Amino acid sequence: MQKQRWLIALILALVVGSFVVLFELPLQLGLxxxxxxxxxxxxxxxxxxxxxxxxxLAAVKTVIENRVNALGVSEPLVQTVGQDKILVQLPGxxxxxxxxxxxxxxxxLEFREQKQGTEGEFQAEYSIKRQLxxxxxxxxxxxxxxxxxxxxxxxxxxxxxxxxxLFEPVGLTGKNLKDARPAPTQAGNAWEVAIRFDDVGGQxxxxxxxxxxxxxxxxxxxxxxxxxxxxVVGVEFASTGISGGSAVITGNFTVETANDLAVQLRGGxxxxxxxxxxxxxxxxxxxxxxxxxxxxxxxxxxxLVLIFMAVYYRLPGVIADVSLLIYALLSLAAFALIGVTLTxxxxxxFILSIGMAxxxxxxxxxxxxxxxxxxxxxxxxxxxxxxRAFSSILDSNVTTLISCGALFWLGSGLVKGFALTLAIGVAxxxxxxxxxxxxxxxxxxLGVPGIRQKPELFCPNISNLAIAENGTSPNAAKS
Amino acid sequence: xxxxxxxRERLWWASxxxxxxxxxxxxxxxxxxxxxxxxxxxxxIGGTRLQLQLECAASKSCQDPIDVAKVREVLEEExxxxxxxxxxxxxxxxxxxxxxxxxxxxxxxxxxxxxxxNFNPQTIQIDTVGPTIGQELFTSGLLALILxxxxxxxxxxxxxxxxxxxxxIVALFHDVLLTVGIFAILGxxxxxxxxxxxxxxxxxxxxxxxxxxxxxYDRIRENLEKYPDESINDVVDDSVNQTLTRSINTTxxxxxxxIAIFFFGGExxxxxxxxxxxxxxxxxxxxxxxxxxxxxxxxxRPLKLRQNEPN
Numbered sequence: 001m002q003k004q005r006w007l008i009a010l011i012l013a014l015v016v017g018s019f020v021v022l023f024e025l026p027l028q029l030g031l032x033x034x035x036x037x038x039x040x041x042x043x044x045x046x047x048x049x050x051x052x053x054x055x056x057l058a059a060v061k062t063v064i065e066n067r068v069n070a071l072g073v074s075e076p077l078v079q080t081v082g083q084d085k086i087l088v089q090l091p092g093x094x095x096x097x098x099x100x101x102x103x104x105x106x107x108x109l110e111f112r113e114q115k116q117g118t119e120g121e122f123q124a125e126y127s128i129k130r131q132l133x134x135x136x137x138x139x140x141x142x143x144x145x146x147x148x149x150x151x152x153x154x155x156x157x158x159x160x161x162x163x164x165x166l167f168e169p170v171g172l173t174g175k176n177l178k179d180a181r182p183a184p185t186q187a188g189n190a191w192e193v194a195i196r197f198d199d200v201g202g203q204x205x206x207x208x209x210x211x212x213x214x215x216x217x218x219x220x221x222x223x224x225x226x227x228x229x230x231x232v233v234g235v236e237f238a239s240t241g242i243s244g245g246s247a248v249i250t251g252n253f254t255v256e257t258a259n260d261l262a263v264q265l266r267g268g269x270x271x272x273x274x275x276x277x278x279x280x281x282x283x284x285x286x287x288x289x290x291x292x293x294x295x296x297x298x299x300x301x302x303x304l305v306l307i308f309m310a311v312y313y314r315l316p317g318v319i320a321d322v323s324l325l326i327y328a329l330l331s332l333a334a335f336a337l338i339g340v341t342l343t344x345x346x347x348x349x350f351i352l353s354i355g356m357a358x359x360x361x362x363x364x365x366x367x368x369x370x371x372x373x374x375x376x377x378x379x380x381x382x383x384x385x386x387x388r389a390f391s392s393i394l395d396s397n398v399t400t401l402i403s404c405g406a407l408f409w410l411g412s413g414l415v416k417g418f419a420l421t422l423a424i425g426v427a428x429x430x431x432x433x434x435x436x437x438x439x440x441x442x443x444x445x446l447g448v449p450g451i452r453q454k455p456e457l458f459c460p461n462i463s464n465l466a467i468a469e470n471g472t473s474p475n476a477a478k479s
Numbered sequence: 480x481x482x483x484x485x486x487r488e489r490l491w492w493a494s495x496x497x498x499x500x501x502x503x504x505x506x507x508x509x510x511x512x513x514x515x516x517x518x519x520x521x522x523x524i525g526g527t528r529l530q531l532q533l534e535c536a537a538s539k540s541c542q543d544p545i546d547v548a549k550v551r552e553v554l555e556e557e558x559x560x561x562x563x564x565x566x567x568x569x570x571x572x573x574x575x576x577x578x579x580x581x582x583x584x585x586x587x588x589x590x591x592x593x594x595x596x597n598f599n600p601q602t603i604q605i606d607t608v609g610p611t612i613g614q615e616l617f618t619s620g621l622l623a624l625i626l627x628x629x630x631x632x633x634x635x636x637x638x639x640x641x642x643x644x645x646x647x648i649v650a651l652f653h654d655v656l657l658t659v660g661i662f663a664i665l666g667x668x669x670x671x672x673x674x675x676x677x678x679x680x681x682x683x684x685x686x687x688x689x690x691x692x693x694x695x696y697d698r699i700r701e702n703l704e705k706y707p708d709e710s711i712n713d714v715v716d717d718s719v720n721q722t723l724t725r726s727i728n729t730t731x732x733x734x735x736x737x738i739a740i741f742f743f744g745g746e747x748x749x750x751x752x753x754x755x756x757x758x759x760x761x762x763x764x765x766x767x768x769x770x771x772x773x774x775x776x777x778x779x780r781p782l783k784l785r786q787n788e789p790n
Binding site: 032035037040042094095096097100101275276277278279280281282283284285286289290293294296297298300301302304305308309312344345348351352354355356358359362363366370391392395396398399400401402403404405406407409410411415418419422 | 537581584585599600601602603604605606607608609611612619620622623624626627630631634635638675676678679682683685686687689690693694697721722724725728729731732733734735736737738739740742743744745747748751752755
């Protein structure tokens with residue numbers, strides 16, 4: 001009994017914990033349920049560069065991120081998938097035309113020369129741009145009124161255009177940039193970004209820096225027409241410019257900011273065109289409709305299973321129903337805790353796992369009935385049922401997990417969601433069957449003496465079989 | 480209730496072979512008609528699906544249902560004559576065409592709005608899949624299928640003897656072939672397409688239906704140890720009967736939620752649920768009638784061969 005008390009305490013703690021988790025951490029819904037556009041972009045190799053390295057993909061991702069930020073969508077998600085794909089999720093977007101146009105295409109990195117006499121204007125405009133950017137980063141994280149964000153993005157766009165006009169092109173573009181990396185300064189207490197050009201680029205860069213050295217005007221580094229950095233050139237380079245094709249950009253860089261800039265520059269130097277190869281857009285109302293339907297389906301499925309178990313297996317069935325409800329609760333909490341994004345197939349996986357979760361209970365109860373029919377006492381039958389069903393339960397769950405593993409490893413986004421929810425379901429169901437069902441059953445069998453006299457609660461038509469409980473005959477027990 | 484599986488084994492085998500053969504014929508017919516054994520959705524071959532609902536549908540103020548002929552006219556003007564058109568519940572239009580890029584799709588949407596009426600952006604659904612992506616989805620799905628077959632074979636081989644593992648895999652092939660065959664028939668008759676969820680369903684089927692087989696084999700193994708003098712035929716018959724209630728009940732409890740999904744879960748999940756229902760039913764059938772009888776048949780071979788085995 002002592003062990004049972006501990007287990008009951010553990011189960012109670014888990015149930016309470018699950019409620020807390022579900023209240024504190026809402027379940028994340030996929031775009032197919034909350035509405036939005038999901039675009040898969042493929043980074044395409046060129047004739048010159050046929051291989052896309054993972055470093056390149058990460059650099060292209062930052063370029064895409066910059067473009068996504070320019071869209072003014074709240075809570076966007078950009079992530080790399082596989083070797084050459086980038087997944088962009090835009091919640092709430094139901095007209096993805098603009099996004100598709102802006103996100104595709106090769107990155108445009110350009111080094112420009114600031115025009116004479118624009119110093120004051122530049123300072124003012126640049127600080128406006130930075131303020132707007134900081135604001136938009138802040139707004140994007142909160143789920144604010146989209147029109148506010150759109151307005152902000154529009155003024156940011158205006159600011160970008162104004163800045164672009166203050167600089168003139170010198171024909172030095174991302175094509176000429178060979179590399180950009182963060183590096184510690186020589187003093188070792190700060191960071192800088194080291195850049196390297198090809199031969200043509202080196203000459204153009206020397207020319208550009210010679211013109212600007214000591215004037216206080218800056219080099220404008222533009223990525224997709226948005227200024228990402230505006231370094232000035234020291235007066236010591238006035239005679240020859242920065243020659244040799246290499247330079248460092250210094251400033252108040254930390255290792256992170258230096259890396260950010262380097263990755264942006266690298267991304268801008270890559271020649272890879274980016275193409276939208278998959279577009280899955282779902283309107284918000286349609287998503288809500290899907291949620292409503294799956295809640296109905298899930299509830300109906302759960303109810304049917306609960307009724308079936310109670311009617312067929314009687315008392316143990318009711319106990320299995322309790323553990324099934326605990327199972328559903330724990331699984332949902334596990335989804336929230338692990339951060340599973342629930343998609344439509346994911347919900348299907350969950351509903352399906354409800355049916356499968358019963359399997360372990362069915363195996364155990366069938367065994368228990370067999371033991372009862374073989375003339376064992378109730379307690380021994382219950383224990384025997386658990387003990388002897390275990391190998392079957394293990395085998396059947398492991399095989400399901402193997403399939404889930406294959407799905408998760410090789411599947412795409414939607415498929416992964418299904419595999420993950422099903423796998424969590426299988427794991428949690430093993431726990432609830434082996435602990436909850438068992439503990440509750442033993443509690444009832446050991447704790448309520450009246451139950452022990454009524455094996456028919458466990459197995460109909462058992463009373464005509466010989467039941468030996470504490471030496472009493474079944475006839476005595478029935479009286 | 481007691482069933483005698485061994486006595487009628489030829490009947491079980493023949494029915495399975497018959498249904499599978501029927502499915503294979505359907506696949507062959509489908510192959511000759513559209514070049515694929517099953518009707519693939521745009522997940523696998525690429526394409527664009529555009530689903531638009533009239534704005535007036537939300538307020539129930541629509542005058543006339545959408546006219547297919549009018550839509551077809553628009554599509555032909557846009558050079559998309561061969562596209563599939565479906566009207567769902569009078570006011571929702573679903574168009575399935577070749578892969579459209581942004582410009583083409585936007586233009587189509589504009590023309591449709593002009594000719595048919597305003598559409599509600601909140602109920603829109605756009606699916607565009609590039610042909611290469613479709614190919615990749617298909618290959619990775621197929622790979623996952625093969626991988627889990629291998630994984631399950633290895634696991635069973637480790638938990639049971641080799642012949643058990645082999646026949647369990649035979650039963651899995653049986654279930655997958657049967658489900659695929661039925662979907663080939665559904666594809667030919669009512670145009671049901673298979674998408675990536677169908678592959679997921681197949682994977683779930685093999686993960687689940689091997690359960691039934693494992694439970695029965697578990698019992699056969701146990702009974703063989705308990706009653707070494709009984710003939711394999713009797714042991715198999717007894718084992719199947721002892722686990723029969725469990726097999727039926729487990730399958731039923733799993734089918735109940737699936738039936739709920741089939742009826743209430745919406746369009747996306749409907750055929751997914753159907754594939755699982757078919758697969759799970761055949762899975763239960765094959766465990767009870769096919770894998771058990773095959774094992775008994777195999778173990779009944781002349782003794783001469785048996786002695787070579789390291790049992």
